Amino acid sequence: MTTTVNPPAAPAGTSPGPAARRARRKAVLHWIAVHSLGIAAALFFVLPFVFVVLTSLMSDQQALTRDLTPNSWHFENYAKVLGTEGFLTWWKNSLLYAGLGTVLVVVSSTPVAYALAKFRFRGRHLSMLLVIAMMMLPPQVVIIPMYLFWAKQMDLSGSLWPLIIPLAFGDAFAIFLLRQFLLTIPDEYVEAARIDGCGEVRTLLRIVLPMAKPGIAAVALFQFFYCWNDYFGPQIYASENPAAWTLSYGLESFKGAHHTDWNLTMAATVLVMAPVILVFFFAQKAFVEGVTLTGVKG
Amino acid sequence: MSTDTLPATEAAAPAASGPGGRNTLRAKRRRNALRTLAFMSPWLIGFGVFFAYPLVSTVYFSLMKYDGLNPPEWRGLGNWEYVFTSFPQFWPALRNTLWLCVVMVSCRVLFGLGIGMLITKIKTGAGIFRTLFYLPFLAPPVAATLAFVFLLNPGTGPVNALLEAAGLSAPAWFTDPAWAKPALTLLAVWGIGDLMVIFMAALLDVPKEQYEAAELDGAGPWQRFRHITLPNISPIVLFAVVTGIIGAMQYYTQPIVASKVASGVMGGSGVTFVPGYPDDSTLTLPQLVYSLGFSQFNYGAACVVALVLFAFSMAFTALLMRRRGGLIGSGD
Numbered sequence: 001m002t003t004t005v006n007p008p009a010a011p012a013g014t015s016p017g018p019a020a021r022r023a024r025r026k027a028v029l030h031w032i033a034v035h036s037l038g039i040a041a042a043l044f045f046v047l048p049f050v051f052v053v054l055t056s057l058m059s060d061q062q063a064l065t066r067d068l069t070p071n072s073w074h075f076e077n078y079a080k081v082l083g084t085e086g087f088l089t090w091w092k093n094s095l096l097y098a099g100l101g102t103v104l105v106v107v108s109s110t111p112v113a114y115a116l117a118k119f120r121f122r123g124r125h126l127s128m129l130l131v132i133a134m135m136m137l138p139p140q141v142v143i144i145p146m147y148l149f150w151a152k153q154m155d156l157s158g159s160l161w162p163l164i165i166p167l168a169f170g171d172a173f174a175i176f177l178l179r180q181f182l183l184t185i186p187d188e189y190v191e192a193a194r195i196d197g198c199g200e201v202r203t204l205l206r207i208v209l210p211m212a213k214p215g216i217a218a219v220a221l222f223q224f225f226y227c228w229n230d231y232f233g234p235q236i237y238a239s240e241n242p243a244a245w246t247l248s249y250g251l252e253s254f255k256g257a258h259h260t261d262w263n264l265t266m267a268a269t270v271l272v273m274a275p276v277i278l279v280f281f282f283a284q285k286a287f288v289e290g291v292t293l294t295g296v297k298g
Numbered sequence: 299m300s301t302d303t304l305p306a307t308e309a310a311a312p313a314a315s316g317p318g319g320r321n322t323l324r325a326k327r328r329r330n331a332l333r334t335l336a337f338m339s340p341w342l343i344g345f346g347v348f349f350a351y352p353l354v355s356t357v358y359f360s361l362m363k364y365d366g367l368n369p370p371e372w373r374g375l376g377n378w379e380y381v382f383t384s385f386p387q388f389w390p391a392l393r394n395t396l397w398l399c400v401v402m403v404s405c406r407v408l409f410g411l412g413i414g415m416l417i418t419k420i421k422t423g424a425g426i427f428r429t430l431f432y433l434p435f436l437a438p439p440v441a442a443t444l445a446f447v448f449l450l451n452p453g454t455g456p457v458n459a460l461l462e463a464a465g466l467s468a469p470a471w472f473t474d475p476a477w478a479k480p481a482l483t484l485l486a487v488w489g490i491g492d493l494m495v496i497f498m499a500a501l502l503d504v505p506k507e508q509y510e511a512a513e514l515d516g517a518g519p520w521q522r523f524r525h526i527t528l529p530n531i532s533p534i535v536l537f538a539v540v541t542g543i544i545g546a547m548q549y550y551t552q553p554i555v556a557s558k559v560a561s562g563v564m565g566g567s568g569v570t571f572v573p574g575y576p577d578d579s580t581l582t583l584p585q586l587v588y589s590l591g592f593s594q595f596n597y598g599a600a601c602v603v604a605l606v607l608f609a610f611s612m613a614f615t616a617l618l619m620r621r622r623g624g625l626i627g628s629g630d
Contacts (some may be wrong), residue, residue, distance in 0.1 A: 034419045041413060042430045048488065049433070051456045052445045066459040108340040115337035121330070127338070129619070134349050136615040138548040140584040141608045142352035144359055144597050148366070149352070169344030200333055229438040231551040232584075236592065248440045255444060255559055262448055272441040280436050284429070288495055 056266035063263035077267040081254075086242055087268070090250035097160050097234075097246055098227035104167040105174045105223045106216060112170050113178035114204050118190050128179075134172035139232055147236055158241035163233045167223075174219045177290065181215030182208065218290025221283055228276060247272045353608070360601035367595075377598040381606075385599065390578040391586050394479065398549060398582070402483045403542035410493025410538065415527075417494060418501050428494075435491025443555040446485045447472055451560075472560035475579040482552055482580065493538055500534040501527070540618040547610050553580040554588070583607045 055063060056077055058070040081087060115121075116128055150162035185208060193203040209216070234249035245253070251272050255265045280287060335342075360377055362370040381388050413431055420427050434442070449457050450471035458468035471481040508526045517525070528535075557575035573589050574581035583603055591600035 031421070034416065035422060037416055038420050038427050041416060042427060045431050045434050045488065048445055048449055051449055055448065055456075064454060066454050066456070068456050068459065108344075111337040112341040115334055119330075119334050119337070121334045127341075130345060130349075131341070132619065133612065133615060134345065136544055136611055137349070138550075138584055138607055138611055140548075140550065140587040141604045141611070142349070142356055143587060144591050144601050144604065145352040145355035146348070147591075148597075152366075166344065166348050168340070169348065170341035175341060200337070225436070229440070229551075231440050231555065232588075235588075248438055251440050251444065252555055252558060259562060262454065265444065266448060269441045269444050273437050276436050276438060277433065280433075288432070 052266045052269055055262055056264075056270050058263045060261060060263060063261065063266075074263070077263050078271070081264055081267045081271060084254065084268075086245070086250060087254070087271075089243060090245050090247045093160060093238075093244060094228055094246040094248070097164060097230070098224045100164055101167045101227040102220050102223045104164070105171045106220050108168050109170045109174040109178055109219065110209070110212075110216070111204065113175045113182055114208060116175065116179045117182035118187065118208075131172050131175050131179075135176055137172075143236060150237065157237050159244050160234065160238055160246070162237045163227075163230070171223065173226075174223060177222070178212070178215050178219050181212055181218075185211050214286055214289055217283060217286035221279070221287050222290060224279065225276060356601045356604055356608075359597050360605055362598050364597040365595040366597060373598060377602045381599050381602045387574065387578060387581055387586060387589075388603070390574070391581040391583050394579065394581055395547060395549075395583060397479055398482075398546040399543050401479070402486050403539060403546055405483055405487050406490060406493060406542055407535065407538045409487050410490045411497050411535070413490055413494045414497030414501055417498055428498075431494055432491035435489045437489065439551040440555050442485060442489065443552045444559060446481065446488075447556055447559045450481050450484075472556050473576055475577040478556070478560075478576055478579045482556060485552060485556075496534060496538065497531070500531040504530040537618070540614055544611055544614050544618075547582075547607060547614070548584055549582045550584040550588075553582055554585050556580060583610075 051068065054069055057073050057075065058067070058077075059072060059074050062071055116124060116131070146162070147157070151157035154162070156162050189207055189211070190203055193207045194200075198207065228246075229248055230246070231248045231252075234244075234246045238244040238246070238249065242250075242253075251268055254268050258264045359370070361372065361374060363373040363376070364370040417424065417428055417431065437445070449455050452458055452468065452470045452473065455471075458471075461468040469477040469480075471477050504527060508530075509522060512522050512526055554573050557573055557580050558571055561571075561575035571593070573585040584607060586603045587600050587607065590596045590603060
């Protein structure tokens with residue numbers, strides 16, 4: 001398998017007999033087949049983005065036609081979207097929710113994950129089961145009491161605080177993921193630190209955290225994306241107050257207000273996708289490692 | 299750090315175990331318990347306030363008649379009876395969920411596995427291919443859904459333009475009850491990046507020697523897949539299927555946004571939006587919780603649906619943990 005797929009590397013050291021030539025031709029054909037399939041798949045994944053971007057640059061009239069490419073390029077569509085009332089507020093709110101939420105989740109989940117990974121105590125197994133149960137719990141299951149709590153008792157509906165405050169008390173997915181990562185750090189490091197007289201807090205901060213950086217990066221990224229993409233949360237708590245909307249929630253109403261302007265809607269769509277994709281390009285490795293960790297490790 | 303100035307707390311305990319040995323041991327145990335409690339405290343509070351309390355409260359409200367204005371009134375199993383026998387949208391939502399579990403999940407798993415296998419075979423430009431395949435997974439769900447409603451809209455959408463140019467019949471996608479779920483499936487299959495990465499890692503873990511031995515024995519590609527690849531990656535396939543089913547139970551943002559945008563009924567337009575457009579074909583249980591609770595203010599019935607959703611989710615989670623003790627195993 002390994003030597004036959006790469007056509008530039010001919011089977012080394014063999015005289016060009018008919019068998020070798022046949023093997024080589026097979027390898028070339030295999031290479032062509034695999035890469036053609038790859039290109040076809042790539043088109044499937046990329047073309048939607050391409051059509052969205054092309055439509056976002058069309059004129060209002062042309063966006064109502066079946067044309068695939070713009071006749072003239074209207075970059076001012078993006079300026080129009082950014083100038084729409086509320087759009088920049090939604091950006092600010094999304095950044096607040098995602099930024100503050102990420103910091104809170106990392107700070108509050110790390111000690112919990114550390115305890116679950118490195119301490120031995122009664123109830124550890126049960127705690128882990130409950131973490132997983134919470135992780136799998138759809139947010140809609142407890143939304144009625146939660147809404148009543150935040151709206152009636154705390155009087156916080158119409159803001160994003162009902163979404164941000166709970167993140168200061170650990171997030172089940174973050175705890176799970178981080179614990180899986182901390183398990184991969186050998187116990188010897190922790191024990192050595194303890195023998196050297198390091199307290200648990202210092203062991204965590206000085207010894208474990210530096211080694212857990214990739215895990216923490218993955219958790220932070222997932223949380224940032226989760227908050228940025230969250231639609232249900234803002235829909236429940238912020239829908240009554242447009243000043244508290246996030247991009248993900250506001251985008252839909254943007255479509256409502258510009259129902260025939262596909263070009264502007266697609267420009268807004270690009271502006272919501274862009275930050276996430278930019279973040280990904282800067283942190284690709286951490287992200288992919290994190291996804292792998294959810295499925296394979298443990 | 300001052301390694302040799304501080305006496306090690308743990309190491310000190312046995313040294314002091316002379317006359318007061320038992321006391322120090324007990325003190326140490328207590329200190330350890332307090333330490334564990336301190337480290338666990340954020341989650342313990344979160345668990346109580348944002349999981350245990352609201353869950354109990356959901357059960358309570360499922361037995362009450364409550365609209366948020368008048369005080370709750372005892373209704374017994376009345377809400378349960380209403381949801382199961384007279385609420386017209388409950389069974390369509392369950393049927394849709396079943397459809398999503400069967401069709402959407404298998405499409406995603408098969409396609410994800412195919413793409414995972416393809417990416418392990420690509421030798422030239424593998425990094426670029428991998429990034430391109432992964433990218434759609436990152437598109438925010440609302441934005442991706444909006445994009446697909448546009449791409450698949452029957453009037454001006456590029457997909458139907460291409461289909462018709464190729465001489466094929468063009469479905470009405472999100473506005474046709476028969477095609478709305480397939481359109482959502484297409485969207486779900488587009489965002490396959492997570493499964494691709496998981497399968498890729500699993501495929502690369504299959505021992506090479508097994509393939510080489512099989513090839514020497516004259517096994518063809520299908521036999522190698524059937525007898526070597528599949529047995530090796532089957533835990534991951536199971537993981538993908540079960541998490542896919544859990545995801546299908548919770549499917550919310552994409553169908554509600556798609557039905558809102560395709561039906562043209564938006565927030566603030568004065569018309570109450572009823573999820574499920576067209577003809578309840580995109581309804582799922584979480585959407586029922588939303589519409590019962592937040593547009594019909596029937597909190598009791600909303601809590602009944604929420605508990606049904608809870609029961610299904612926990613059943614599949616239990617299955618996942620039983621079959622893959624690994625999820626909580628000690629990591630070796």
